[in-house]
Amino acid sequence: MNAEAIKKLFQQVKSGDLTTDDAVQQLRHLPFEDLGFANVDHHRAVRVGMAEVIFGPGKRPDHMAKIFASLAKRGNNVLATRATEEQFRAVKKKFKKAEYNELARAVFLRQDNKIYGKGTIVVVSAGTSDIPVAEEAVVTAELMGNEVQHVFDVGVAGIHRLLARREVLMGARVLIVCAGMEGALPSVVGGLTSVPVIAVPTSVGYGAAFGGLAALLGMLNSCASNVTVVNIDNGFGAGYVASMINRL
Amino acid sequence: MNAEAIKKLFQQVKSGDLTTDDAVQQLRHLPFEDLGFANVDHHRAVRVGMAEVIFGPGKRPDHMAKIFASLAKRGNNVLATRATEEQFRAVKKKFKKAEYNELARAVFLRQDNKIYGKGTIVVVSAGTSDIPVAEEAVVTAELMGNEVQHVFDVGVAGIHRLLARREVLMGARVLIVCAGMEGALPSVVGGLTSVPVIAVPTSVGYGAAFGGLAALLGMLNSCASNVTVVNIDNGFGAGYVASMINRL
Amino acid sequence: MNAEAIKKLFQQVKSGDLTTDDAVQQLRHLPFEDLGFANVDHHRAVRVGMAEVIFGPGKRPDHMAKIFASLAKRGNNVLATRATEEQFRAVKKKFKKAEYNELARAVFLRQDNKIYGKGTIVVVSAGTSDIPVAEEAVVTAELMGNEVQHVFDVGVAGIHRLLARREVLMGARVLIVCAGMEGALPSVVGGLTSVPVIAVPTSVGYGAAFGGLAALLGMLNSCASNVTVVNIDNGFGAGYVASMINRL
Amino acid sequence: MNAEAIKKLFQQVKSGDLTTDDAVQQLRHLPFEDLGFANVDHHRAVRVGMAEVIFGPGKRPDHMAKIFASLAKRGNNVLATRATEEQFRAVKKKFKKAEYNELARAVFLRQDNKIYGKGTIVVVSAGTSDIPVAEEAVVTAELMGNEVQHVFDVGVAGIHRLLARREVLMGARVLIVCAGMEGALPSVVGGLTSVPVIAVPTSVGYGAAFGGLAALLGMLNSCASNVTVVNIDNGFGAGYVASMINRL
Amino acid sequence: MNAEAIKKLFQQVKSGDLTTDDAVQQLRHLPFEDLGFANVDHHRAVRVGMAEVIFGPGKRPDHMAKIFASLAKRGNNVLATRATEEQFRAVKKKFKKAEYNELARAVFLRQDNKIYGKGTIVVVSAGTSDIPVAEEAVVTAELMGNEVQHVFDVGVAGIHRLLARREVLMGARVLIVCAGMEGALPSVVGGLTSVPVIAVPTSVGYGAAFGGLAALLGMLNSCASNVTVVNIDNGFGAGYVASMINRL
Amino acid sequence: MNAEAIKKLFQQVKSGDLTTDDAVQQLRHLPFEDLGFANVDHHRAVRVGMAEVIFGPGKRPDHMAKIFASLAKRGNNVLATRATEEQFRAVKKKFKKAEYNELARAVFLRQDNKIYGKGTIVVVSAGTSDIPVAEEAVVTAELMGNEVQHVFDVGVAGIHRLLARREVLMGARVLIVCAGMEGALPSVVGGLTSVPVIAVPTSVGYGAAFGGLAALLGMLNSCASNVTVVNIDNGFGAGYVASMINRL
Amino acid sequence: MNAEAIKKLFQQVKSGDLTTDDAVQQLRHLPFEDLGFANVDHHRAVRVGMAEVIFGPGKRPDHMAKIFASLAKRGNNVLATRATEEQFRAVKKKFKKAEYNELARAVFLRQDNKIYGKGTIVVVSAGTSDIPVAEEAVVTAELMGNEVQHVFDVGVAGIHRLLARREVLMGARVLIVCAGMEGALPSVVGGLTSVPVIAVPTSVGYGAAFGGLAALLGMLNSCASNVTVVNIDNGFGAGYVASMINRL
């Protein structure tokens, strides 16, 4: 409901180019289309800088492919997260260039290789088991037009490993830090750097890890003030918001 | 442990300006001083762009004043959060210009009025009870050198109120959204805008609000991808990280 | 234990048409029958306006079919929720007209097409993954004799989608709103309308969604006062109570 | 944003009675006013059938009185919930006829005595400790123009007490059932009646009652299908939604 | 360490029938034997009135059979709970008379048909899905020598069904009440009777039932004072303690 | 609704001693009276063997005294739990013989000194901080006509203290075991004895004791099969049900 | 029940120095005495190397003093934790040399200054608010005969502060690490050292710290394998077990 567009409507009515009824109708006509099973939101590409991303779980492969196609025709990069190989095959049939990052469980189509981000996004992960989540962040940030670096296996119990990579950390414009278990890594990284840190708790761990709850609580209570948190295992969300920050 | 500084140490040793023992000593001498009851971290001003902020609860007024003074002498703005009036009075005795924002429970001293942020930070709060938390975010962001606007009482159950303030929201470079109860406001604001949204759950509510848990979980599960979350009632953290983003 | 019926008993005793022992016996004889494995409660059809609905999980297909038959012989519509295809086939053998709504996992037999509800029940769902729960609500409300409309994929992060369907919402006499993740949709819908809103948290989401807990807490803390809540994924309950309200 | 009103705007523009700029301005001008500390939402009286209710906690007595006055001038009934005696005295100064229900902690002003509800709302409470919550429901429902009856001290461990009041229950068009501890009363009442039951868990109990959590979970899992639930101790919400149903 | 036995030891030492070393040894020799993988506790038969019961999960079929045999040779009844069919077949090979109650998942061998209980234990279950847990209680109580009656499908939402069975309830010396979902049945049954009620929460339900937590909390907060609670799905424990009470 | 009483009603109707209308009326007239603020349930004395006990919290002293008087006039013992000294003084004014057990916070009036229990109830408490809860159990059991013994300060970390009191434990017909912190005592006591053990978790402890939750969970998971559990700090409930068992 | 002591008993019986009855009696006579309100366990001094420590909360000052005296007469050091000033004054009256550590809320009497520990116990605390808990650990360890060092204010967000104290850490034989908020410090310290680390979560923090739960879960999930955990705020327990380890 952009003020200019509305003003133009009024002017068209005034000039007689449009009847009042048609104007009311147009006012209501927002730019989304109905595929019958999901409202694909092209408008968002304008509003938030990138086409809607598809959340894979529970979607039938053919539905997935149809939504994917609907999004792809605008020429943007398209991403489907937590996608199965079966969903990938359905997409692949329509788009020969579609790729599958098995680790990140991401299906994507790269149509736009331009770099929009102004600096580097560094993705840090604590243990080898956290890598799939970190990879999802990497894929997301790359598809949204960012330079991305991945520093892995630098958990806090071997602090010298992390310190050894300090120069890479210092080179980041935005940091994404993925950790399970006690989720302490974002606090340490946050203290070492002076840029925003997006913390991603992972469900890695057992027993009192309670599926990522321990890491989540740890990160929310971080004593480093530059840390904000996204949902457990939400590598996509971290990549998305880091990308948004990196475009500023 | 800046590489240049270390290199210089080696050069001084080589040139004989420094003995090896003194060099080892200097290498170890990090820039923090010991007040006897707390390590005040001046180094952080360099590292993260602003002097350490004082967390008020449990600190004796005279200790508070002493730490405050230690931080103030560098010429930066100084902030004590969740401070009592008694703590304020102890600070006030030493610093005539110290101010107290009663709503935000913040004691602060403004010594640097420069604007460092590149855009406006807009702080949005859902209900009147969320205002204290929002105010803490406002005070923090202002002291860190940002233009700040506060949009309040725009809860999601009266969506037209929020939509009426849409232009202000669209003008933000970073958004802070404070909400208690169901904590839904960040999702709606996140969907309306294309900049990073820092969500602050507040402990406002009763019964199944469980002291902010409901809002916290709601925000972590936001369907808007540009939302990240800080701890319950952590207006300071939101202001801090928003400020950091706004400097980029 | 209707007063009239009891009074009649006393009169029959007085007139000698009934011995006192038989009267005591009849007083105790309540209208339910024992199938050996479950008390089928025909009485409820009288009391609460519709025959007992069968909860599918854990029931053997043949038991399911037997209970179904016992309920069907009265001529009412019969509904089995969360039913498997195998259970459906067992029912189908006895009732050729029995249908299976795969999405809602509902087996039902339509024997009564009368509309009892006085207005339209509108079922709103936030994301495509919430549709199965919403469908259960739709099926239930339709079988109980209501006009039902389904508005789907109108999550709060794209508020314009919801606003574009506002006229449909305004036409509802009762609203059912299904949402997972942060569960914010009922608050927004509740604020836009002036009729009762039955909120259904769904188990859609991951991580800190904790199987629907986040959405549940969000809905219980709704700042819209016309919202009440049913159990997680309880589309049936929502359809049932909405139907009851719509008959008033 | 009523279609008729918008259409009229277009017509005024067409006829030259309004400039396009003024039209855009009017389109944006929604009917709420800014008191400086809270957006009072008169519009809601139109939308949801009654003026905004004031949530007392944390409001300064003079602010409370000012908001109260702003709402009262329309001639509707006004209600402030969880209000203190001090807040009441501030209101009383401006409105001689304002009343205070100490049990329900409710301040209210009755300006409209019309009955809008079509039947009786029966409020049932389990133990004597649940009465304050039940009273809040009673006051709310009465102020919104309903006939209300209160059945109290009929907990499930003495089922004959409840059965003895069955005729009152059967006479209800909507039921509100308040219970703490195990929260079982709504299930029993729901099974006895064929109208909607709004269940209100109360924080009555100790130990594993966990401040109303036990009752809340019990009610959400009610085996009676006509039960919906509101937040712990939310007598107001129950009265509000029951009133809304009773007006249908 | 019975005083008489110890006294006898001392006397044997005194009389020279036993060396002091042998006495110390005997003092230490407690009546359990080591099977290599589990200490089978025959002593308990003396102490608590029945041989140790075998908890099935995780035991290899051959181990199960071996433990079973070790217990059976004393002539008592033997019970293995939560046993698989495979475990049953291993036992069956050794004991032709061993039986399997599929519903209760119980393997048992009846060697002693005497009735030890002084009255009837009545096992009540709320819904058809609670029957397996109730059956475990029935089997346990029967094997421990009690008359047992089972009243099923009498949930609180159809209170007349329960009242119709009141005479059976009144005939109990001890009651076991199994219920899932809101777990309200023990409160109602407890209020109707004047004997101890053992409440067994079951994991029946979904969503906010949280695997029996809702029922558990409900029962712990029962407003009926004659209710005590055992673990979720612990039909065995209920049958065991009811049996113990019934022998008093 | 005793069958005999009902039969008599029918006979009176038959003989003309009663009109049918009066009979219906009498059928409905259950033996409880309405004090205006609470239904005092004298009927329960018949049903469950003792007059209703008063739960003190939140009751005004004068209300408390009035309810107390209503219960006392039947000649039974009367007990008010969790009562304040102020409530006690109000009762004391009416009943000179009323006593106050400060530790147990119990007000009581002893009018009936008969022993109804058939054996001894032994109340065991783990630490000195658990004594108030244990005392409540003692007072309750004594007032209900039982011989009671109290074994205190025998926590599991000093197992020899408990073993030293073993003879007392062995002499119990029913055991009540109160423990906070890890709540392990009932398991050990349960293993040593062959009578029912009522476990009472107390809120004693700090940190991860979570107000008695740790003890509660420990007791529910007891590996001793003769253990059942009541609510946290519910000494009254334990005393009540132990008394009921002891009368069998 | 030392084997030698028992053997001696048998020998005395054999030699006629002891009657069998007296022997049974002596066997039962364990070395604790009954003060009427608490079993003071002198035996423990032998068994676990130090007299029983008094847990202050809820104890009347005179009881405290009496228990204190009972323990002091053996000549050991005596410690009362979480003691109030009032309790201290009661002790002080009897023991002029009793001291009060206000920060740690500990009352103690030093009668034995010997060092039993073989190395140094280093107590590390993350923030200034964690100091009281750390102090309790320090006092406990010192009273139990250890050299203790306290490194404070070295939270993980300023990792250089910790690294600057590394030499002290490396000099420890046992480490105690106290931290609230995200509780990450034990993981980092654990990784830096090769001795046992006792982690103490503190209740420092707010919001999602949930009274120390976040720190507790973090520590339990530590990726450093030399970390074990005690209860929230349990500085005493940490000091106690560290002392025990240091004596090995």
Added chain:
Amino acid sequence: MNAEAIKKLFQQVKSGDLTTDDAVQQLRHLPFEDLGFANVDHHRAVRVGMAEVIFGPGKRPDHMAKIFASLAKRGNNVLATRATEEQFRAVKKKFKKAEYNELARAVFLRQDNKIYGKGTIVVVSAGTSDIPVAEEAVVTAELMGNEVQHVFDVGVAGIHRLLARREVLMGARVLIVCAGMEGALPSVVGGLTSVPVIAVPTSVGYGAAFGGLAALLGMLNSCASNVTVVNIDNGFGAGYVASMINRL
């Protein structure tokens, strides 16, 4: 960053044996190598006394084998926990002497048979289902060079079984106690002994055991002061830290 090594660097620079740039480089060169998918930390063998242990879950068999080989070449014992048979076979191919403890799910290679521990570590387990966790502790402690004894099936409900093994317990220098359900065993063992007790909660149990939460809370609240706790099912951690203590 050993001071000596650094000093030597400075001396080499001074003597001209090293350029300043090379010195800076060497300073940064920490002793870990990059395998491409995981940082194997040989340095830890020096720091914490044993090579890094491999956490099996989620690792591809070939990756596992590669990491295993990297660790094995130093001549230390190597351990992979929670390893699958498939992972074992991959390791076995490279190391003929690699063994698999099926119960403990541990793959290990024994290259160093020296005993480093100064006493015996005794591992106690409560029930037969706790044995796998206990076995993991046993394997870990043995591989780290300790004498280990395992006392099993000595749950607290049969306290005489435990007391019968008291001499073994008294012989321990460190104790590991594994228990599920109520987790009471460490408290009892802790009270009987005067050495450190590492408590391991296991996920054994059902219902309100909540996957080991009940045992975990029980152990954290142990009334025995010599008890510390590790994560649920963390037999490895217990073995590791016990080993570390035993080397002191």
